[in-house]
Amino acid sequence: xxxxxxxxxxxxxxxxxxxxxxxxxxxxxxxxxxxxxxxxxxxxxxxxxxxxxxxxxxxxxxxxxxxxxxxxxxxxxxxxxxxxxxxxxxxxxxxxxxxxxxxxxxxxxxxxxxxxxxxxxxxxxxxxxxxxxxxxxxxxxxxxxxxxxxxxxxxxxxxxxxxxxxxxxxxxxxxxxxxxxxxxxxxxxxxxxxxxxxxxxxxxxxxxxxxxxxxxxxxxxxxxxxxxxxxxxxxxxxxxxxxxxxxxxxxxxxxxxxxxxxxxxxxxxxxxxxxxxxxxxxxxxxxxxxxxxxxxxxxxxxxxxxxxxxxxxxxxxxxxxxxxxxxxxxxxxxxxxxxxxxxxxxxxxxxxxxxxxxxxxxxxxxxxxxxxxxx
Numbered sequence: 001x002x003x004x005x006x007x008x009x010x011x012x013x014x015x016x017x018x019x020x021x022x023x024x025x026x027x028x029x030x031x032x033x034x035x036x037x038x039x040x041x042x043x044x045x046x047x048x049x050x051x052x053x054x055x056x057x058x059x060x061x062x063x064x065x066x067x068x069x070x071x072x073x074x075x076x077x078x079x080x081x082x083x084x085x086x087x088x089x090x091x092x093x094x095x096x097x098x099x100x101x102x103x104x105x106x107x108x109x110x111x112x113x114x115x116x117x118x119x120x121x122x123x124x125x126x127x128x129x130x131x132x133x134x135x136x137x138x139x140x141x142x143x144x145x146x147x148x149x150x151x152x153x154x155x156x157x158x159x160x161x162x163x164x165x166x167x168x169x170x171x172x173x174x175x176x177x178x179x180x181x182x183x184x185x186x187x188x189x190x191x192x193x194x195x196x197x198x199x200x201x202x203x204x205x206x207x208x209x210x211x212x213x214x215x216x217x218x219x220x221x222x223x224x225x226x227x228x229x230x231x232x233x234x235x236x237x238x239x240x241x242x243x244x245x246x247x248x249x250x251x252x253x254x255x256x257x258x259x260x261x262x263x264x265x266x267x268x269x270x271x272x273x274x275x276x277x278x279x280x281x282x283x284x285x286x287x288x289x290x291x292x293x294x295x296x297x298x299x300x301x302x303x304x305x306x307x308x309x310x311x312x313x314x315x316x317x318x319x320x321x322x323x324x325x326x327x328x329x330x331x332x333x334x335x336x337x338x339x340x341x342x343x344x345x346x347x348x349x350x351x352x353x354x355x356x357x358x359x360x361x362x363x364x365x366x367x368x369x370x371x372x373x374x375x
Contacts, residue, residue: 037070037071037072037073038071038072038073038271038272038276039073039074039075040072040073040074040075040098040099040264040268041074041075041077041082041096041097041098041099042057042061042074042075042076042077042097042098042099042100042101043076043077043081043082043083043088043091043097043099043100043101043102044057044076044077044078044079044080044101044102045079045080045083045084045085045086045087045088045102045104045214045216046078046079046080046085046102046216046239047078047079047239048078048079049238049239050236050239051166051235051236051239051291051294051295051298052101052102052165052166052260052291053078054291054294055166055287055290055291055292055294055295056165056166056262056284056287056288056291057076057078057101057262058076059283059287060262060280060283060284060287061074061076063283064276064279064280064283067279067283068275068276068279071273071276072272072276072280074099076101080216082096082097083096083097083100084214085102085104085107085214085215085216086104086107086108086214088100088101088102088103088104088263089103089108089111092160092263092264092265098264098265098268099262099263099264099268100261100262100263100264101165101262102165102260102262103160103162103260103261103262103263104260104261105154105260105261106118106119106195106196106198106258106260107195107196107214109196109197111158112154113342113345113347114144114150114153114154114342114347114352115154115259115261116196116197116198116338117338117352117353117356118130118134118167118256118257118258118259118356119171119195119196119198119199119256119257119258120198120256120334120335120338120353120356121171121198121202121253121254121255121256121330121331121334121335122170122254122256122331122360122365122366122367123253123254123328123331123365123366123367123368124252124254124365124366125170125254125257125360125364125365125366126169126170126296127166127167127168127169127257127292127293127295127296128289128292128293128296129360129363129364129365130167130168130257130259130292130360130363130365131164131166131167131259131288131289131291131292132289132359132363133356133359133360133362133363133365134164134167134257134259134288135164135285135288135289136359136362136363137150137164137355137356137359138150138151138162138163138164139151140355140359142355144348144351144352144355145347145348145351150352150355155261155263159265159266159267160263160264160265160266161263161264161265161266161268161269162261162262162263163261163262163263163281163284163285163288164259164260164261164262164288165259165260165261165262165288165291166259166287166288166289166290166291166292166294166295167257167258167259167288167292167295168233168235168236168257168258168259168295169233169234169235169257169295169296169299170233170253170254170255170256170257171195171199171231171232171233171254171255171256171257171258172231172232172233172234172249172250172251172255173192173229173231173249173250173255174229174230174231174232174242174246174248174249174250175190175192175228175229175246175247175248175249176222176225176227176228176229176245176246176247177228177247177248178190178228178229178248179248179312179314180248180250180314180319180323181320181323182320182322182323183320183322183323183326186206186207186208186326187207187208188207188208188209189209189228190208190209190228190229191208191209191210191211191226191227191228191229192208192209192210192211192227192228192229192230192231193210193211193212193213193215193218193221193222193227193229193230193231193232194210194211194212194213194231195212195215195231195232195258196212196258197212197338197341198256198334198338199212199231199255199256200212201334201337201338201341202231202255202256202330202331202334203231205329205330205333205334205337206326206327206330211227215230215232215236215240216240218230218232218240218242219240219241219242219245222242222245223245229246230242230246231255231256233257233258233295234249234299234302234303234306235295235296235298235299235301235302236295236302237302237303237305237306238301238302238305242306243302243305243306243309243311244309246306246311247310247311247312248311248312248314249303249306249311249312249313249314250314250316250319250327251313251314251315251316252315252316252317253316253327253328253331254365255331262284328368331368331371332368332370332371335353335371335374338353339353350374353374354374354375357371357372357374
């Protein structure tokens with residue numbers, strides 16, 4: 001009887017070992033979500049015609065799903081259907097979404113003070129140059145403050161994993177009726193849509209009134225004459241119907257770029273296997289550049305659509321020399337005011353501004369001499 005019990009215990013032990021061995025092998029070959037397909041709710045605040053969607057969000061979510069053999073899947077909502085543009089951080093925090101395709105750090109300077117740096121105005125640049133600089137900024141190991149990098153300060157400290165969205169073409173100053181033949185035409189009666197505090201600073205330096213709002217609200221405001229103009233990039237004009245309303249645009253000078261982020265909480269990221277994470281990272285980096293190339297290629301199409309509806313381009317080098325001087329002075333002053341503003345809040349304004357400047361120059365951008373000489 002004792003022998004029978006000993007054999008029974010031995011067989012039970014062997015069965016347990018086999019079962020444990022099988023479980024370990026199974027977990028090693030499945031996702032970090034317990035072997036089930038990871039289904040993520042992803043929200044975008046822009047329409048599916050927007051270059052962010054066409055250039056990054058759609059190919060990123062589709063390709064990641066395909067290359068993980070369906071183990072990572074996305075339910076994508078566009079045009080603010082689920083979460084309004086600019087409200088994604090709170091939606092991530094509450095858990096109502098898993099992926100913020102359009103996290104908008106420049107819209108939220110209180111929580112993301114350093115990301116506005118991308119919006120500082122320049123002289124010459126384009127989406128491809130800015131995307132190269134942005135990709136390097138996200139991966140930079142240069143310390144900005146308290147021994148931390150830009151990425152650590154803006155994303156890691158908030159429990160996020162983030163990737164830059166494709167960068168916009170240069171922002172243009174466009175109006176519905178003002179041509180700016182002389183400096184006197186810049187006055188506070190002119191109300192211009194701004195995308196961030198940087199553009200509000202720029203509006204103040206130019207002597208006009210900035211009104212902050214999401215670009216999704218600009219068409220209605222321009223239509224009702226609640227706005228006289230916008231500071232925005234031309235490849236988006238058709239997507240938002242702006243090509244129908246804009247009459248004059250100053251070209252040949254860069255009023256900044258815009259880069260959002262595609263982000264998720266670290267806890268969501270950690271549900272993926274390392275292989276799946278690598279696929280997502282590789283594709284996000286790839287679409288940062290190809291998406292920026294897409295918007296760059298669509299500049300002419302959008303400008304042509306605007307001109308066909310009566311719009312007129314005003315090249316910077318053909319403006320009244322006094323107006324040129326007024327614009328360039330405003331550009332330089334905005335850098336200084338923005339740096340001082342961040343410093344006054346206890347942030348490392350100069351460090352991030354100089355890093356962004358150097359990355360831009362390395363990528364081929366041109367900036368005013370006074371900015372190049374900042375130390």
